[in-house]
Amino acid sequence: MAEHVPAQVSTGPRSRAASAASALRTCGAGLRWFAGTPGPGLLVVAVALAACTSSSAPPQPQTARVERTTVYTAVSSSGALSASSEQNLGFLKGGRLTAVNVKVGDRVTAGQVLANLDDGPARRTLEQQQAQLDAQRAVLDRLVNSTTVTGAENSVEQAQAILDATEDQVDATVDADESALDRAQRQLGFDEDARDDANDQLDADEKACETTPGSGTATTGTFTFPFTPVSPLAAASAPGTTGTTGTTGGTDTGAGAAHKRTSSSTDSTAGTPAPTGTGTATSPGTFSATTTPIGGACSAVSSDQSAVTAADRQVEASRTARDAARQKRDVDAAAGQVSIENARQGVVNAQNNLDSAATDRPSTIAQQQALVAAQDAVVRQAQQDVDETVLRAPVDGTVAALNGAVGEYVAASSGTSALAPGSSAAIPGTGASAAAEGSEVARPGGTQFLVLDGVETFQVVVPFAEADASRISSGQNVDVTFDAVPDLTRRGTVLRVGPAASASSGVISYYVTVLLNETDPRLRNGQTALAAIRTEELRDVLAVPNSAVRRSGGQTTVMVVGPGGVRRTVPFQAGEVGDTMTQVVSGLSEGDQVVVTDQR
Template sequence: MQMDRHRRVLPAAASSALVVLLLAACTGEEPTQARTAPVERAAVTSGVSATGSMSSVTQQNMGFPNGGQLTNVFVKVGDHVEPGQVLATIDDFALRQTLEQQQGQLRSQQAMLDQLVNSPAVGGAKDTHAQAEEILEATRKQAEAVVQADETAIDNAERQLSIDKKAREQAEDKVEASRKACDGGSSGDFDFDFDGGSGGNGGSGGSSGGGDDDGDNDSDGDGDGGSDGDGDGDSDSSGASGSASATPASFQKSSFDPACLTLSSDESALMQAKQKVVASEAALDNAKEQRDVDKTNGDLAIENARQAVVNARNNANSAASDRPFEIEQQRGAVIAAQAAVANAQRDLDNATLRAPVAGTVSVLNGVVGEFLSPGSGTSALAPGSAATIPGVDASAGAAAAAAGPVNPTRPGGAAPFLVLDDVNAFQVVVPFNESDAATIVPNQKVEVAVDALPDLTLTGSVLSVAPTGTSIAGVISYYVTAVVDGSDPRLKDGQTVRATVVTEEIGNVLSVPSAAVRQENGKSTVTVVEPDGAERPVPFEAGKVGAGRTQVLSGLREGQQVVLPATR
């Protein structure tokens, strides 16, 4: 019994221990190491996604976007072609001419831009302004110098006038003195011997008369004049027949008195002195008039030079302010010319038809020399392809048939120039809502995930976007056709796919997995694992947020390890 009791106890203890172990296993799991990813440089992409269907490419309608005269056809119906193979060409003479014209326009616009950028107009305008300032200063100095010279001439004329006036005064004084000297010598008596008796002036008498000291002549003297010989010089009328006229005293003195002899020359000198004064006064007036004229001309020259300075300053300011806008305007013209060159180059490239994918030529419409109408590049069904759109009525192709048969006004008719069939490739046809479809353009990258093949991811490119919308479940959507690169034997027509169109891509930038990023206090934050194993949250400045990665602008460095969320 004792043993049995122990046997019963042992299993019970073992059961208890087992329960404890089970509880420990449930509540105390061993810690697992967190998954991490490095901060590294990679491409950050963003895109739009939608669900659609896989569709085998049964036809590729080929044509020339702009049409033209067919010059070469390098394939025949039934030929197998490879991607990029040249199928046909049209006459490209006009297209080459257009390209050369646009390139010439671009060179011209670029030259004008270079001329504006390297133009010395601003510097020249500033130099002109500086030169105008120097000319103004020189004009001002010249005007001042001319006026100063005129003032000097006036001073000289005034001094000369003063000298001439003094000379005139001296000449007047000399004449006055000579006149007084001449007049003062009239008290002296001069005896003159004339034929015939004359009246006694100064005591003259007849030649035989005994005249006395008082000048009285005897009445009976022998003088021919018959003068009465009175001392006062009175002549008797009886002596008129034999007497000579009396000579004035002034004549007598001026002829023999030295003082009277110099009076005439002094008067002549006075006349010359007066003439010099008149000439000096005229010279002074002329000098003053010349000063006034020169001052007026100088003021006018200064104002003209000042106006030239204003014009030069305005031109310099205008050149400096207009230059950036003129350069930007010309840059816009260069950009427009570059776009025109790109369009012309694309048109020239489109004159050569190349196979977009591998396939077999099933239809070929046209021979060398015929004119082809522009090809639409799309079919009546899936945009850019002859693949069907699952669940959509194919009657949309009636629009193409409405164009009518071939006629002289429609060279080449409505039929496609060339059709590639059985290309052994797949396309995906996916409807995108209108906001997403607005960001999609041909040739964008596409990533395709097939629901039935989770281990398969395909790549491709957008072929075309439907020009018109289709109402699907009350939502306007636009069908997008994408060509899938490569193939896989497991692919089936009609398989459900999820296509992601890469609408934006930034290559080789520092980034982290978007799954590691969380928002804390309005900031993008990741958990960084330090070299010692410690974890700490680190905020950083995020840039572009893509589908799988987020761009790092600052806050993290390349090589750091960030924690990824745990997966179950």
């Protein structure tokens, strides 16, 4: 249950002075003043006569004035005073302390270096990670500045040039082969015509010989062919550069005598042996005939036969040469097509390499950029580890606890605190130091290396029973007193009410954080404090002390002291009833003196 502040007599400055003067006049004795309940506009004075031996007059009653003040209802509970902010400080990672620059109780400012750890291992790790980052960045630069795509483009251009040159070469070869084949075909035609002419001449001479036997002429004929080297087969068919000359002679022995045909052949070069070798006629041959009367047509038959034989051989040689030219054309065309396809394959390969390089380049660069970013994050973490070897004060404050000396090894900070509602300070008695209270001596700060308190302002963290907590809300006024400083009262304001209950020894309580509006140099963190929270409050209303009010039969009255000390009972309409004062709605006037009951 909440402690209700006892009702006190509320008087103004003038009523206190009047009461004191009256007491002095009446008894001539000292006065005893009782402490009043704190509050704006509310001064409570109880005047008691210590002795009245000099007069036999009855003692004067205690009175209080009806005045404008604050009527309130309060709930009270005891808690602990704590700094408005409290931070548990430590190192991100453990290590050996190389410097501790503060002591317990020192005032520090934000950014001040409090302690240092050996940063050697952290710096070596940072250097390793930085080297890996530099390597990854070098790979990225190489990829960005790579000439792979440009080289692939050049390869495509060169492969295309090779293809074009190959096609031109094949076309030229095929054209030459077609031309050679055409010449061979024409040569064959000419040779066939010459053979036909030789056959015609033979037929003519044979017919002439049959019709005019015993007479004739000697006919010498010469076939001339331009010589072009050919295969050995053609050479066998055409042993010389010229045709043969046949000389036909006949002798008539008389009528009815038997007719004989003889033939001989000589080279047109007057008996010079025909040159040998491999060749073919490159233009139609010419036939020159010289007729010498030696006895008629019969003498020419033999030379005609030789000419026909030579012409047959020349036709076969030309046909062979034509077939060879056709075969060469076909072979060259096939070989040329293979060369073209190989060149085209080179273009395809080069284009594929270009496409692959152009497609892979953005992805490869993006992948490497991601690796650089990841390694950069590792470097930043390593740098943070180096920075965390220096412990700095995050805010101004006072060192409340310090656990560690130079040369000792400290562990990584991992403790947490149960914070008071609406505050950054821990609930008193719930931190790591409370957990250590089972030991013989509680360790200040528990497992934390350093605890920093902000002592510019204080707060009171108070548990309230659930019935009282339901009446408390943020912003309500609070009167705070302290066991260690009995004569000190400070005003405060409710900062926050905890939304969740806390069970302690089977009692359900809700923590309430009260922020003091003013401080005092005598206040210390952890002192016991009594907080009276004004849950209902009426400001600047006419009120009378509760100790002066009488209620009977539904009527509310007070005893008013008039001039000359005359007392009379006066009814009045009461309003809100507070812990110490009752609101006066009507029936009394400001300044009326009413009799109060001593409630010491």
